[in-house]
Amino acid sequence: MAAQNTPMRGHTRRPSTSAHAGKRAPVQPPKLNGYSYVRALGEGTTAAVFLYEQHGTERQVAIKVSRGRLDPRAGARFRTEANFMAKLSTHPYILSIYETGVTDDGRSFIVFEYATRGNMKDLLDHGTYGVDETLDIGINLASALYTAHRAGIVHRDIKTSNVLISDQGLPALADFGIATNIYDHRATGYSLPWAPPEVLRSQGGGDEKSDMYSLAATLYAMLAGKSPYEYGYHPHTQQELASAIMNRPLPALNRADVPEEVEHVLARALSKNREDRYYSVLEFAYALQEAQQHAFGHATPVTVEGVERFSRALTRQQAAATAAATGALGAGMPGAAGASAAVNGASGAQMRRGIVIASSIVAAFALIALVVVLVVLPNIDRGQSSSVAVVNPNATASQSTNADTGDYAGSAVVPGPEALSGSIRGDSAVFSWSNPDPQTGDKYSWNLLDGANSSEAATITTDTHVSVPASPGAQTCIQVSIIRADRSMSQAVPVCATR
Known part of the structure; x- marks a missing residue:
């Protein structure tokens, strides 16, 4: 990392969100066949991460282990989310997963790629990033995040400690809602400094635009040394910080080398009104790309299959x-x-x-x-990634209802299904939905999202309804996407049937 040599100004540790965080017994590393324990890496509220060495290959890996024995439904969610991340980990800027399993004492574990250079949070303790490198990393992380969004996955915990740095110095987005604070040595119960106003106001648990906000806050921290409202207002309590995020204006970056256009792009992604943000993380990546081209004469390509590499x-x-x-x-x-x-x-x-x-x-x-x-x-066409995107020849420009969305290239935005409903009828859960823009060749992809019944593979159908066996619990959930004839796909929309 070509970090600036100036140290972070006025750096203070975040207060813990749990009064009992320091009293919790440490998680013990399990004995795992094929691996030798090396040392502890970090611990969070629900899991701990340990460094192991894999037998035979002598490869070092990071293994995340749940804090205790999980109930069957929680264990199923742990493994299902691991499967989702495993599918995403083929992306060059998403942390790779090698294996999942259950320890002899009933704890779930996941074997990850070990990022030898640690996380961005620890690196920021030694200095901030340059503007060009921040834009480069931002475009790469936005590419990873948009790939997740297209797969129907919202991260909900993007922050500097969840951006790991690989052997090659490349960023890797980690921890897709499985547990918090991978490699984070200061355990917290939630990530207040990076949370958008709508989440703090309890207006939902976060969506794609909430992820965009948290990513922009992370890039801001790369330039400022800490999250935006910690940097600008130096709050003494969590309540002061939450109030500043919800009510006070975004602080200006006090760096003469940050172009005005870069500040403008970050400010839009950090808008308090989610509707004022970019239409998607892809458009945010394109805006970062244009700012990079104007300021430095080159642009890092977007790395997302099926969309244009440049705006x-x-x-x-x-x-x-x-x-x-x-x-x-x-x-x-x-x-x-x-x-x-x-x-x-x-x-x-x-x-x-x-x-x-x-x-x-x-x-x-x-x-x-x-x-x-x-x-x-x-x-x-300069950038760290050597990947070449597969361009959809039938794609058209993304459209947005916002007047100031910019002029971007990319695959046509496929709308998600609407009017979703679900009900329990006897032993079955029945779901239906509608297509807001039906086109010739449209199909629908759905899969279960309910605990132990979660399906790894999606089912493709031409119908706008499906009936599945009801889960024994209180609700059965699926997620549905629209697939066009050219294989472009909408974001997945969840729906639940409740007893």
């Missing part, structure tokens, strides 16, 4: 640069031909002078073209 504005710039290079080469050739014709009837000295002039013209145009092709175009 529409940057794509237009790239097309214009290509056209300029082509035009320059084309303009140079007639000039050379004309000059050649002119020297055919000239004297020897005039002929030599004409050849030199004509050659200079062609060389000048060729040099301009080479500069555009070899310098301008590669810089617009």
Whole structure:
């Protein structure tokens, strides 16, 4: 990390949200077949993380273990969420999962990739990040988060301690709601500094735009050294901090090297009114990308399968640069031909002078073209990721009801199902939904979300209703997505049937 050398100003530890956090007995590392215990890494309210070495490969891994024996439904949720994260961990900026299981004494565990450089929270204790690197990391994390959102997963706990740094210095988003505070040595019951106003006002448990807010707060902390309202108002209590988040204006970043456009992008993602934020995390990534291009002359590509790697504005710039290079080469050739014709009837000295002039013209145009092709175009496509997105040829630009959404390229936004309902009828749970924008070839993907009955694979249907065996508990839940003929997919929408 190319962190600035200046230390964090006025850094204080966050107060613990649990009065009994220090009295809780430490979690004991379990004995696991195929692994040797090395040391403890961190502990949270529901789980602890330990460093182990895998037999045979001698690879070090981080293993998260639940604090105690989980009841069957909680254990099923633990494993189901691990399965979700395992599906997402193919993304280069999401922490990889290798294995899940249950210890001999009944505790659930998950085997993770070990991020040797720790978490961003600890790194910020030694200094803030540069602006360009912050934008680069922000675009990469937004790519990971948007990938999760498309899979119907909301993180709900994005913060500096949940951004891990790999051997290669790349960020990896961790802890998708499985337990809190992976690698975090200061256990807390919830993440107040990063929570958006609507969550603090108990207006729901958080959604995609809440995740966007928390990601923007994390990027702000990379530049400021701490979360926005801790940085700006130095609250002494949690109540003061919560009040500032809900009621006081966003503090300005007191860094002369942060361009105004970067502050504007972060401020919009941190809007107190969720409707004033960007339409999606993808659009937030594109806005960061454009700010990076304007400030530094290059842009980190978005790494999301099926969407454009650059915003529409940057794509237009790239097309214009290509056209300029082509035009320059084309303009140079007639000039050379004309000059050649002119020297055919000239004297020897005039002929030599004409050849030199004509050659200079062609060389000048060729040099301009080479500069555009070899310098301008590669810089617009520079980034840490070497992944190439699979572009959907049928995709159109994302649309938003907000007037100020920017001009972005990407896959068409597929609306989620609406009017979802569920009811228990005897031993069955019956669900129905509607398609707000039906198109030829539309299908629907659904899967169970209810404890031990959670299904790993989704079921595809052309119907707008489904009946499943009811869970023995109080409710049975599924999530539903719309799938277009071109394989683009909406975000998953949950619905529950309650007894």
